[in-house]
Amino acid sequence: MLQSAVTPVPVFKLYGETAAWPTPDLIHCESIAERSRLHEWEIKPHRHSDLVQLLYVQAGKAVLEVEGVVNRVESPSLQVVPALSVHGFRFSEDVEGHVLSLALPLVEQLSGPLDSQVLMSAACYPIGAERRYLDALFESISREYSHQEPGRDLMLQSLISVLLVWISRRSLALAMSEAQQRDRGREHLQEFIRLLELQFREHLSIERYAASLGISAAHLNALCRRLGGQSALQMINQRLLLEAKRCLVYTTMTINQVSDSLGFSEPAYFSRFFKRGTGQSPKRFRIQR
The missing domain is CATH 1.10.10 (Arc Repressor Mutant, subunit A)
Known part of the structure; x- marks a missing residue:
């Protein structure tokens, strides 16, 4: 486990930061390596009071722990980290991917039209066959975030809305699969x-x-x-014991006959089985009933 039971969990704005956001945006986007390299590829347990993070691991390996649930990632995956959830990460040095941080007011605005508030619960979604789609989407978000071009805010919100729809659909598909x-x-x-x-x-x-x-x-x-x-x-043995008890209580069959009727090869084997399951020999059980 990454989290210590005795060490207080710090509350950060971003990884290791307690100061204000580095930009006036309600969005922050950077590569996983950009930040984790500074911390020897391990982000210690912490939490964010007012932002949600989406961690997209494209390549390499990662150990992602959120609220005590550990996901060991070795293939492209998207981790949702809700606000206030304690989380910590470890990455291999060849890790590739993005960290998208969203302030809660923006999350509430963009996720409002969705049926499920998918960013309020921690989840790790395997990307599978949609790798190219997610790669392109995160690359577009990263590129738009890095350039001050006309319509930047609208474009970022539009791209992030597409990502939230993808997460919502994946969440619904997984829920349906689990129900099935x-x-x-x-x-x-x-x-x-x-x-x-x-x-x-x-x-x-x-x-x-x-x-x-x-x-x-x-x-x-x-x-x-x-x-x-x-x-x-245990279910098989309990069914055999139930039938044995019925025979001993409600029939006049001998112990040997009960043993034969239940398919035991030897009465001694049946007696050992019965005593192991009830604490009594068949004879003692019958007498006491």
């Missing part, structure tokens, strides 16, 4: 439970169940833990 993944996860879990109900006596491996669902065993385990609160193996 959650829905698919629930469907997979429900199907696993259905298969388990049909086949728990066969003592199938987690890999077999996962293959039937078209997912990996690790994915199935993750779904079970996230949505069911147990691992896949």
Whole structure:
């Protein structure tokens, strides 16, 4: 973690600066290397009270920490750093990219028409196939920022508005993708439970169940833990234990017959399994019920 638990977090206007902005703009744009080179490629944890930053890593490597969430970037990515969020960065010496800082009044003005206030929450967006588009957009912002030409303010605001629309669309797409993944996860879990109900006596491996669902065993385990609160193996064992308890309480089957009905190869193995899961032997469990 970049942030220290005991060191007070400074509040800066820009990286390492507590003075006023270097220009009268509500915008500041510079290369990542321009500032981080002065700090040995590491920006210590700090926060900004009145500005939002957009950090575009085009090349090289970076470790980006915002409010305790760490993103290790090795491909083009755009990090949103909201106002007041504690953040710190580390960069490789070959890093390329831009830092765009926006004063809150400008952020409120430009993001007002958007449905989602995407600059109010920290996020790191992979650029993927849109690298050339983002490269051109940031290059245009940087060039416009560096030259005092007629219509400069309007052009900058227009270009930044385009960038905010891109971020808004990417945020919406990721949210929809995550929702779809959650829905698919629930469907997979429900199907696993259905298969388990049909086949728990066969003592199938987690890999077999996962293959039937078209997912990996690790994915199935993750779904079970996230949505069911147990691992896949725990769910299998709990289903076997439930059926064993039912047989011991509601039927007159012997312990050996219960063991056979549940697919155990030996009664001794069944007894060990039952005691491990309940703390009692099958016989003791039946007597106490």
